[in-house]
Amino acid sequence: MSSSPGRPSPKRPVLAGLRSALPGNRKELLDAALLFGPSVGAAVLLEMTFDLVLPAIPTGLTLSVSLLLLSARWLRRHKTSPSFPLESRRLPPRIEALIGRDREVREVADLALKSRLVVVRGVTGIGTSAVAVNAGWRVAPEPEQQHYADLRGQDRDEPENWQSVAERVLRTLGRPLGPIKDERVAAQEVSTTLHLSGRLLLLDNVARWDQVAWLPRHVPGSRIIVAGDLVVAADDLNDVEVVHVGILDAADGLELLRSRIEAEQMGVERLRDEPEAGDRLAKRFLRRPALVVGIGRWLTQNRKESIASLVDQLEAGPRDRVLQVLLDLQLRRVSQEARQLLGLLVYAPIAELGTDGVAALAGSSEDEAGQAMEELSRYGLAEMTRRRIRVVGAARAIVTSPDGKPGDAKPERWKAALQRLVKHFADRADLLADRLPQEEARGWFGLEDRALLQMLKMPEPAPQAAESLWRIADALEVWFALEQRHEERREAACALAKAAKKLRYPDAWATAELRLCLIALELGEPGRAREHFDEAARLQAGVESWPAQLHLARAATLLAAGDEFAAVEAALVQYGQALPGGDTTGQATRLINMAVLQIRRGQVSGFTGRKDGTAPQHGDAVPHESVPGTQDEAHRLYRDAVETLVQALEIARRSGDLRAEAHTLELLALVNRCLGRTHEASNGWEEAAELYDRARDTIGQARCQMHRAATLPEADHAEAAKLLWSAVERLPAMGVSTALAWLHLARVDPRNTREQREKGLAALAQWDEGAEPLQVTEIRRRLESL
Template sequence: MTPPAGGPRPRPRHRKRDRLSALVPRSLSETVTAVIVLGSACGGAILKEMAANAVLSRVPTWLLFVTAPLLVAGGWAWQRHRRERPPRSPAVPRHLPPRAEPFVGRDAEVAAVAARARERGLVAVRGPAGVGTSAVAVAAGWELAPDIAGQHYADLRGQDRDAPEDARSVVERVLRTLGRPIAAAGDSEVAAQEVLAALEGTGTVLLLDNVERWEQVSWLPRHVPGAFVMVAGDLDTGPDETLPGEVSVVQIGPLTPAAGERLLRAHVTAGLLETDPAATARLAELFLRRPAIITGIARWLAGNPRVPIAALLKSLEEGPRDQGLQTLLAGQLRRVRPQPRRLLALLARTPLAELGRDGAAALLGAHERDVERCMEELSRHGLVERVREARVRVVEAARAIVPPPGDWEAAWRRLAHRFAELADYHAERLPGEDARAWFGLEDKALLQILRARWPGSGASAGPLWRIADALEVWFLLEQRHKERREAATALAAAARAVGDTGAQATAELRLCLVALALGEPRLAQEHLDGATRLQGAGGIESWPAQIHLARAATLLTAGDEFAAVEASLVRYGQALAGGDATGQAIRWIDMAVLRMRRGQVCAAEHRGPEADRLYVDAQGMLVRALAVAREAADLSAEAHARELLAVVHWYLGRAREAGEGWEEAVRLHRAAGDGVGEARCQVQQAAALTAERRGEAARLLRSALAKLPPTGVSTALARLRLAEAEPRNARAHRDKGLAALAPWDGIAEPLQIAEIRRRLMKPAPAEES
């Protein structure tokens, strides 16, 4: 569901006063967990590990609990909505495109692909552009799964015309197509297991089309029993790389001249080719080898029925051999009306490789009905191709023959405004499935717009800020920190270009939070310093609330500077807007976190009664936070408060209350669309189980790993626990656990990280034997 082009617009969220606070995590417990544990889990899990006498038995409590067991689950703009979030449902699969009609000269290849798929599982349908590789793969897919309910299809061409999508983006696209957790995209092996779980025994087919490089799909499982996986495209390999031997390859080459002539005859008027048999034979020998060229020739002949075939042949022979399609399309372009021609020029100029009908309407400044007619005309002449739903891509050969548009800057502003409206609209509706589907389709387009030069000096760049806000909400929800950094970096560059210091400060603050989430405290401090400098000469009292929160988080990464952290939290509370119930709930959570940290220090110093009093104080604050979060109808804040309460109960020896609390926190995280928060609670639950229940613990941990990012403390702890639960795979789990701590490589890591690393590097006696 998208806002109509002429309908009401969503409330803009780019006012300068709000820009710095937009989309910044509000809770210290959220932020610091992202800081210390890389958006994973938590000191609480480590403490339960200790209490269960499973791991880390020698680590002092005060060193382990670096913060509350909370993760950045959403942004400020998303979390401030006061409504119940729907649970996430599986994405609707994308079905195979229609079979190419007519289909000539490829029956043997289609039969070979289908047979290999039945025998081997993963089949690579390989061939250069224009020879019909995709058509062969699609036809084989229909033969293997004639019912659309058994089809999954993903076109892997990205929005960047100059570079193919990287492997991580491809993994995300495939998982989204199959309706699997996107969090698994960070670990290729886990992602492959998700593909296996989605397809095994279903009799369905998965076709990944337009694959440029083998490395994009090399992570796929080689065999999926009871299902079929095909990849189609160039499938280029590196200089010293070949396709693995276990992958069955069907090479698609050019058509034979006879097959090419039959295909051309199927497109043109009967008898047209008989007027000059010699010219027809030579045309077939030289040019009727690729379906793309054949289709272009058929269009030319249909538009020029009285021109001799020999004239066409001469024109093609005189031009460069590899530019025949350009020659044909240039003839088609002369037949196009002015408005579609202008749209083609604008589409060819935009850095986005494909656009939907609404985006094209904004670019052209016309009604969608007119744009649909333009797109249909361009498609009929072969100048654009239809992709997915109502989207088009300019044919590469057409770009070279289209003159540059004269009104590009105004068109680009219209397009950016429209995408900003759509991004606003869908960000307001996250984590709803419709909004997830839209962002999953358009997030790379939004990034491309944000990176592009904003035209014209003095023009308002508000649409860019709104796009940046929406991307921060989306990428934070998906825990895609790499893309968060890309969006914030692009925002910083755009803000510098137009001289907007407020937007620059927002970008610096987001970069600070990303650095904290990725275990880069020094870089985080640099970005925080940059954000504070950009606030001007007003001093610390003029800082927005979120800078105080980020400062508290950054301080906490460097040690137990409780007084300075508490001062920042006090200022955070003072800077909150009046009537902000959710902000007040977060403030109570923050203060509870600080009490819990102090309690751990007291426990480490053998001051047990004082530690218990601090834990009881934290419990009271969390109960208050829970009540305010419910009043604000903020599921995310409620989930975090409930999770922290479970940790406090564990510290106080109330195992039953802790278990019930984690169960409720799992439910709330799931309702809020926070898969990582849910997974973190599962790691905590598994850590609390006794050795006799290792099978149950392993199931919980595997479920958690499917949703956790590839790095972080929760991931490392889950792998450490799995090494105990599954001794046969212990070494592999320990290696992956060490890889999960990679963000701390080469930096001064906290002592609890060092201890986890030590335990992962030291196998148990059973493993040594």
């Protein structure tokens, strides 16, 4: 595959096929990009060793299956660029005069101080968040003790799922993420972080109980508060403390109103001068703080209007839409600039924007955008928190577009506004993805990744924004892969495929399918991987013109499905031929992949060379007889693999690629194990695990722990069990590595062999029908024999 002269040099994963979607460059996929990108220097062996017995096995009897993926080399150069605001994790300011809520605040604080999970529940607009925040300041008065997350997501119609919430929580607590397999692991992370810490975790605006049901109910020495208008079943809250926030007394509502307008003496005088109207107002409309605040704004901004006229207008409207009626009155007083901004915000693909995003949407300066945002907030049509704006739900229902059309008709300037907004986020994502894994870049993506994903998932993507959407997909792949958040990777790739299909960009669609293929392989789903690969191949021209990465994906899917080594070797040869000249990192990838193939051939040769065709059993007194010459052939292949890996390791170290270096060391340790060098193998896996830890690759680290456990002698079964339990918590639910870990656990910690057997077999479920590698067959046989 040749390089395009006008194409920018790929500095990080530029999505394969995405640049080619631009005018004038539609024919080729970029040479980067199944998983991370062209700067990658190594392939990864994800599903690795099958150690047939613990603690020791004869040389050459280890099987492995490899899924050939790319690893990432994160750029270390610094760029001159603006700084980006990061999300504050401290509590919002307390409300000094929270009238009518002293009892609720005190009750929440007292319960939280008992280290119990406290749920503060109330309907929207009733003041639930204010109660929770003020209680939070009571139990954790020092900002260093506070951890706060607002769970209102970027999708107005669908609250975030529990996995997304768990990621937000762990990020707020400063914990490394990695893959979150189940609720138990997430809860344990929270418990470990908060235990005896004296810190507070407050989750605000929770919409559904299943978002937070995984949280631990009791963590000694910590406080957890959940607040929101939760949708719950009758018995969901049986094991937690619940404080219900109800409507205000009429007297408290009137007092709150007075406090809101006390700076405007004319407003207070009007309440005194119109006692009957004030009484009607208090009894009918001052029971919810949100409505009280809105009425206070109206009174201070409409000094010539009588209270009676306001009450008449509110009573004339629908009883269940009083706030809409009030905001409709306010909308008439808003400037044209702010009204235009509101019309655009209502249709924005994400629910919340910062000042920079608002400026891009409106096509204005940040100063002008900030002024319009302040005006919308002043009139109660939007909420402003930490320089970010969100349109109030009631305002969305009454807004009219700036072109005078009904509320469900987008403004004429909408297409240009959307294009500006998406390009703005694409530019920022491009810049910050180049700076990963620096903390500033991590902070920005942690704040904006759901916004980026929501834009990519727009039901009606604009053709004019296609190039920006592709760049957003590229940046999300970098980010989610770095964080090992594979379900989000899959979500982003699916959104890319859908958008590319709708906009008729086959190259971008093929890239999405390739990503889905690699994600499925990484998660132990070979059948699904083959489906995505076939779709990607269908979208491209004949095999002779395939991009390099498609050949690599073919090799990976073939290895996951069986032992067709000749076909795999042919695919890797084609991969090398398709690489552009001078692509040293691509050549390193080819080297490691060829080494993997040599290892696989050696393992299968050693296994099938046994005359009885069986694997050795633990405790065999006499080694089984081997077919002459097969073990020699296996050893020759292993020695060839060592030479190949040494070359790849030199390139990985020269490029500063931690993950590539770790992958190569992991493979070298495997070869040492195959050659009977147990001590060298154990040391190699320990070194690789340290590199994986530095690269924040928890799955790679877990694999190395599993391999090391297999090398420990029988006297160290307790240590082996500890390593294996740590590994299974971080490995994917499916796959050979996971099945093997459960098999090893059944040997060193056989307290619940039946459960370990079932979990191990479940990890191999993707191979239940259809072809499977020899190693899968053998692991399944051994699990079934437990």
